[in-house]
Amino acid sequence: MSSRAQKRRVESRNLKRVIGKVREYLKTEKPLGWQQRIQLLLAWGNIGYSASARYLQQVERIFRESEGPIMECGSGATTLLIAILAEKYNRKAWAFEHHAHWANHVNDVLQALELRQVTVNHAPLKSYGEYEWYDVPTGLPNDFGMVICDGPPGTIKGGRYGLFPVMGRHLDPDCRILLDDTHRKKEQELIKRWEGERRLGTHPIGFFGSCTELALMS
Numbered sequence: 001m002s003s004r005a006q007k008r009r010v011e012s013r014n015l016k017r018v019i020g021k022v023r024e025y026l027k028t029e030k031p032l033g034w035q036q037r038i039q040l041l042l043a044w045g046n047i048g049y050s051a052s053a054r055y056l057q058q059v060e061r062i063f064r065e066s067e068g069p070i071m072e073c074g075s076g077a078t079t080l081l082i083a084i085l086a087e088k089y090n091r092k093a094w095a096f097e098h099h100a101h102w103a104n105h106v107n108d109v110l111q112a113l114e115l116r117q118v119t120v121n122h123a124p125l126k127s128y129g130e131y132e133w134y135d136v137p138t139g140l141p142n143d144f145g146m147v148i149c150d151g152p153p154g155t156i157k158g159g160r161y162g163l164f165p166v167m168g169r170h171l172d173p174d175c176r177i178l179l180d181d182t183h184r185k186k187e188q189e190l191i192k193r194w195e196g197e198r199r200l201g202t203h204p205i206g207f208f209g210s211c212t213e214l215a216l217m218s
């Protein structure tokens, strides 16, 4: 076996072990602690692109405070966390991923771990005129109760603007949205732009406001 294949085997064995421990821990019904979140991130092993342990904490908090299906924009460590929580609490999640190879990889890992409540949909980016967003498949639910928005990359045309214009009709009026990277000027401008177009509650999280919770106001 090549050293690369061997490394992958060891990594996947480690991921299975950590997921097993997290599944056990969740039987206590308690939210994950820092230790579990950090173990999950290390076992996932895509440091540099993965969400932070603090972001995972917010993902779990909103998961526990919301109801209904979950939408995820961009996929990775957060998908894994959502998949474990969705398995435990019997919810469904749809993740959108513009990168075909990455979508296959995340789906393969979920399958290997027998995590069946989340599907990663390969959704290439498409032009909507002044912005780009995922080419959304048909047949999506219209009552998403939670959105995790950590993709597509903020560098695409219009950044993450497309979330409301394209996905808005699929969101439940009580939907809770967690947008990452809001310490960046571009994301701050984006929130202002959305606020100018609809009534939106915004709640920056943490000292640097590196992520922000958004809610539609009726």
Ligand SMILES: C[S@@+](CC[C@H](N)C(=O)[O-])C[C@H]1O[C@@H](n2cnc3c(N)ncnc32)[C@H](O)[C@@H]1O
Residues within 6 Å of the ligand: 046, 049, 050, 051, 073, 074, 075, 076, 077, 078, 079, 097, 098, 099, 102, 150, 151, 152, 153
């Ligand atoms: C900031 S990443 C975060 C995804 C996810 N929320 C997580 O916690 O891992 C957003 C996007 O970067 C891309 N990506 C993830 N890992 C990558 C890697 N190692 N190299 C290049 N692009 C990557 C994927 O398209 C993904 O949807």
